Amino acid sequence: MTKSELIAHLAAQNPHLRQPDIELMVGTIFEEVSGALARGDRVELRGFGAFTTRKRDPRQGRNPRTGEAVAVAGKGMPHFRPGKELRSRVNGGQDPGENA
Numbered sequence: 001m002t003k004s005e006l007i008a009h010l011a012a013q014n015p016h017l018r019q020p021d022i023e024l025m026v027g028t029i030f031e032e033v034s035g036a037l038a039r040g041d042r043v044e045l046r047g048f049g050a051f052t053t054r055k056r057d058p059r060q061g062r063n064p065r066t067g068e069a070v071a072v073a074g075k076g077m078p079h080f081r082p083g084k085e086l087r088s089r090v091n092g093g094q095d096p097g098e099n100a
Contacts, residue, residue: 003030037078047085054079 001009007026011019033051036043043051058074088094 040076045083047083049080049082049086052079052081053077 003026007019007022010022010026011017014022033043037051037053040053053076056075056077059072061070061072062068063070082090
């Protein structure tokens with residue numbers, strides 16, 4: 001699902017809201033999540049999952065064309081860990097991580 005598809009779906013489910021208002025809400029949520037991750041904060045949406053950042057250490061890489069060694073700087077990478085309810089829903093009501 002793309003951002004525009006999400007907006008269209010929410011607009012169809014909420015005909016009392018104007019589409020520009022829905023676009024603003026969705027955009028604001030994405031901006032807040034992005035901003036929090038950029039600051040190094042954790043974003044947790046109960047029942048859905050948690051967004052965090054993980055640090056990647058600097059390393060020695062290779063240029064695939066020439067084969068020469070290239071220094072690759074360390075960086076932060078966004079990471080998503082799904083919540084128990086989301087995992088269960090995706091797996092048809094049964095979380096494979098649960099003990100039966």
